[in-house]
Amino acid sequence: MTSEPQADAPALVLRLEGVSKRFSLNEGEAVVALDGIDLELRKGDFVTIVGSNGAGKSTLLNVISGAVPCDNGRVRIRGIDVTSWPQYRRAHMIAVVLQDPKTSVAPSLTVEENLAVALSRGKRRGLHLALTRSRRRGLQEQVSGLVHPLANRLRQSAGSLSGGERQMLAVVMASLAGADVLCLDEHCASLDPLRAPEVMAVTDAAIRNRGLTALMVTHNLELAVNYGNRLLVMHRGRIAVEITREERAGITAQELMDRFRSATGGATLPARAILPE
Amino acid sequence: MVDLFATSAEQGLVLCLVTLGIVISFRIADFPDLTVDGSFATGASVAAVGLVAGLPPLLAVGIAAVAGAAAGTATGILHTKLGISKILAGILMMIMLYSVNLRIMGRSNVPLLDVRTALTPLENVNWAHSAAFIIAFGVLALAARGVLDWFFSTDLGLALRAVGDNERMAVAAGVNPDSAKILALAMANCLVGLSGALFAQTVGFADVGMGIGMIIIGFASLLIGEAVFGRRSIARLTAAAVTGTIIYQLIVGTALRLGLAPTDLRLATGLMVVAALGLSRRAAQRRAGAEAGTAA
Secondary structure (H helix, E strand, C coil): CCCCCCCCCCCEEEEEEEEEEEEECHHHCEEEEEEEEEEEEECCCEEEEEECCCCCHHHHHHHHHCCCCCCEEEEEECCEECCCCCHHHHCCCEEEECCCHHHHCCCCCEHHHHHHHHHCCCCCCCCCECCCHHHHHHHHHHHHHHCHHHHCCCCCEHHHCCHHHHHHHHHHHHHHCCCCEEEEECCCCCCCCCHHHHHHHHHHHHHHHCCCEEEEECCCHHHHHHCCCEEEEEECCEEEEEECHHHHCCCCHHHHHHHHHHHHCCCCCCHHHHCCC | CHHHHHHHHHHHHHHHHHHHHHHHHHHHCCCCCCCHHHHHHHHHHHHHHHHHCCCCHHHHHHHHHHHHHHHHHHHHHHHHCCCCCHHHHHHHHHHHHHHHHHHHHCCCEEECCCCCCCCHHHHCCCCCHHHHHHHHHHHHHHHHHHHHHHHCCEHHHHHHHHHHHCHHHHHHCCCCHHHHHHHHHHHHHHHHHHHHHHHHHHHCEEECCCCCCHHHHHHHHHHHHHHHHCCCCHHHHHHHHHHHHHHHHHHHHHHHHCCCCHHHHHHHHHHHHHHHHHHHHHHHHHHHHHHHHHHC
């Protein structure tokens, strides 16, 4: 899903070229998770990705973040080929928020310590104090701007936060150090219906306020059509439908479902894909 | 009685360096490192051989600490680069160090009775020479604790704590997990090697078997200290390590005076750890039950 660049188009941030990934199963069988994916993201793009289970959505994010190496193809960020880089080395370019609130923060560290770890993303970690007075003040301002309630709880352990609060903290952490691409892997899926919209609002504010380029995987078509400026529907390791920036405005969940059926010869998204998370 | 307190404090302040090492590996890096039993004897062996060869005592102690760090680094490499499990990497290193220590010493035991050691100047103090040992070891223990408290509040130290607490999150934040684990094990076993070097000079010999069971002694000491201070912060953990080791030595000294056979000491220590772990598990279950009840 690449296109000819226009003269006034925002800078190209992420480019995937023929990215493929297979996972081996028992007895020599393999499942194709990604099948020659081509994708371009320009500065400020907020791409939502939906698809059935096993469509390759999370694998796509994992390949981009470096958590999973791809078998074929190239991953370029700002034109730099990072295909062979491990995840920690890409972290200053790619920030990730995971699905499970238990894995998205370090529970024994305080909220501000979690933020300090994230703030040093891409910098040399030396023997200077992680939380000086000025750094604390800066972190408090950053948090106040996005998640006001957390600003008063910076010295509490992150383990004492609720699932929704942990995900909000994870979003703030991911947006702190100016990564090029923010990957959100169903980060609202484990939350209760009241908390999920709050976390999504914080996410949207972080993306808008900081001009981030983002990819969000979700099973929720409502979220997929309500947020972002581009929408992808994946099926069997491929991008089956792409709703471009121009088509994006006004599309409904039902229209998206119809286009998906038509593109895949009648396949349907799982029922929970259209239910609020 | 005063003698019991003095001996316990003296031994506790030397061995608390092992417990501080265990704080780094077990509690901070989440790495149950069994290298300790070998690296303690490595520190003792290297220091003893250096002292017998006429090296300046502080240099011999410094080399012993570096040897301990090298052992920890090797364990870290076995785990991170060769994919060997944490427990097995530690066991392998512990077993290999037994032979290494024999090689270093050339025999199983090196006496230090007629050799000038780092502690010789303290032995010449006329007034209460036990007090001089306690003050010297106390300063060293507090310095080690202070360095750890400071290190784990730096950017690098915080990254290491993040890897031990949630490796996925730390990696996503750009921390190299392999380097962090190797650094943690090097630091932990550096302290253990240093403790072995000082212990050998305290007792007047280095022996290839002197590290056996040290991991359990350190762990028991830590559990005792954590019962007093808890483990909610690095400062509490390091305070628990120092205090717990002294209390453990007091308990052991008292038990021996009350007739516990020295040969049963390891068994008693092991049972103490089992009891402490069992009690802490039951307490955690009670807490979880109470929280669930409150939530309901």
